[in-house]
Amino acid sequence: MGALSRAELPVGPHRQLNAALHELHHRAGWPSLRDLAREVGASRTTVAAAFSDPRLPRWGLLELLVEALNGDPDRFHRLWLAASSVPDAAPAYADATPSSPVQPVPAVSALSVPRQLPPDVPAFTGRAESITDVDRVLLPPAGGRSSRIALLSGTAGVGKTALALHWAHRSAPAFPDGQLYADLRGYDPDQPVPPAEVLAEFLRALGVEGTAIAHGGPERTAHLRSVLAGRRTLVLLDNAYSEDQIRPLLPGTDSCAVLVTSRDSLAGLVVRDGAARIDLPLLDPEEGLRLLHTLVGSRVDDEPAAARALGERCAWLPLALRVAAEFAANRPRSTLSALVEEFDAEPALDVLTAGDDEHTAVRSVLSWSYRHLRADVAELFR
Numbered sequence: 197m198g199a200l201s202r203a204e205l206p207v208g209p210h211r212q213l214n215a216a217l218h219e220l221h222h223r224a225g226w227p228s229l230r231d232l233a234r235e236v237g238a239s240r241t242t243v244a245a246a247f248s249d250p251r252l253p254r255w256g257l258l259e260l261l262v263e264a265l266n267g268d269p270d271r272f273h274r275l276w277l278a279a280s281s282v283p284d285a286a287p288a289y290a291d292a293t294p295s296s297p298v299q300p301v302p303a304v305s306a307l308s309v310p311r312q313l314p315p316d317v318p319a320f321t322g323r324a325e326s327i328t329d330v331d332r333v334l335l336p337p338a339g340g341r342s343s344r345i346a347l348l349s350g351t352a353g354v355g356k357t358a359l360a361l362h363w364a365h366r367s368a369p370a371f372p373d374g375q376l377y378a379d380l381r382g383y384d385p386d387q388p389v390p391p392a393e394v395l396a397e398f399l400r401a402l403g404v405e406g407t408a409i410a411h412g413g414p415e416r417t418a419h420l421r422s423v424l425a426g427r428r429t430l431v432l433l434d435n436a437y438s439e440d441q442i443r444p445l446l447p448g449t450d451s452c453a454v455l456v457t458s459r460d461s462l463a464g465l466v467v468r469d470g471a472a473r474i475d476l477p478l479l480d481p482e483e484g485l486r487l488l489h490t491l492v493g494s495r496v497d498d499e500p501a502a503a504r505a506l507g508e509r510c511a512w513l514p515l516a517l518r519v520a521a522e523f524a525a526n527r528p529r530s531t532l533s534a535l536v537e538e539f540d541a542e543p544a545l546d547v548l549t550a551g552d553d554e555h556t557a558v559r560s561v562l563s564w565s566y567r568h569l570r571a572d573v574a575e576l577f578r
């Protein structure tokens with residue numbers, strides 16, 4: 197066999213990467229293009245381009261080649277990241293002189309630390325038990341790790357997203373390499389977000405140049421896992437619809453933790469991926485009253501029985517409680533018992549529609565997933 201032709205590249209991280217790849221090929225005894233192509237499952241042209249083309253090879257392909265040549269994927273990944281973070285790596289350098297200054301090589305640790313969490317929920321109330329449950333799964337004592345995936349499941353409006361965000365903010369110091377967040381929109385009237393799209397967003401948030409992001413989903417997954425390997429990053433996947441939406445987004449090392457919310461129990465994620473499911477119940481009346489008190493104020497103290505009746509009309513569902521509280525706040529001169537009477541007199545759906553924001557309107561939530569609601573809650577809003 198023999199050496200393959202080198203890519204014409206200016207001095208810089210991409211040239212270092214190319215030189216390291218040729219060196220690896222040499223050390224492996226110069227296996228032929230045909231053998232390499234067979235081993236990595238790509239065409240000979242594709243493999244030849246990885247060695248000789250001035251364009252940066254995709255990480256997915258390079259990783260396979262490095263493995264086929266018994267190289268160190270971590271080392272090559274660092275080289276590849278450095279090469280890919282030089283803007284327009286290949287084309288812009290086509291006519292640069294060889295004496296152009298060496299580009300600074302960013303260390304992996306210099307990549308961006310994403311802080312993607314949306315704001316914490318105002319007036320978050322209760323849930324001490326569920327918070328401890330999530331702690332137990334995602335913040336286990338050193339060496340005691342069984343799973344690093346927690347799944348918060350429960351009916352629409354029960355407070356899965358609120359708890360996930362609250363937990364994530366509170367636990368952020370345990371994840372110094374950042375927090376990634378994606379709303380997978382599994383239950384929106386719009387299409388659920390395809391994992392490949394989320395992968396691209398995550399990679400960009402981690403500082404990977406857009407041009408270095410591969411087209412294929414599996415390659416993006418491999419890239420994300422490489423970037424996250426060994427990092428202490430929290431990945432929050434909100435409103436997941438199926439295991440298939442989540443699996444490509446799972447990091448490969450348990451240095452990371454994953455918190456998923458879903459209306460479904462996602463049995464496959466529990467069985468195959470070792471996720472721990474934490475079912476979120478309705479608020480208990482004490483928590484619900486505390487929330488009403490925070491949101492509505494002294495009227496709850498003045499009319500404890502009416503406040504309780506209001507909570508019961510809401511089935512202690514946090515979403516309904518917040519909508520009812522909003523309703524009460526908009527009628528500061530009305531007594532709570534008058535509100536309860538009004539609730540009882542009208543079809544609940546027409547009363548419990550919060551302004552124009554369809555995402556917080558009970559009506560809208562019901563139309564998205566009426567079938568997923570618990571029977572008694574559905575009954576309430578019928």
Ligand SMILES: Nc1ncnc2c1ncn2[C@@H]1O[C@H](COP(=O)(O)OP(=O)(O)O)[C@@H](O)[C@H]1O
Nearest residue numbers: 317319320321352353354355356357358514515
């Ligand atoms: N523990 C809580 N304290 C205060 N507000 C809450 C709590 N849980 C949920 N909420 C509020 O109830 C509404 C529905 O909660 P959300 O987390 O969006 O439900 P889910 O994600 O389960 O559909 C939101 O307005 C949220 O802020």
Ligand SMILES: [Mg+2]
Nearest residue numbers: 356357435457
């Ligand atoms: Mg939610």
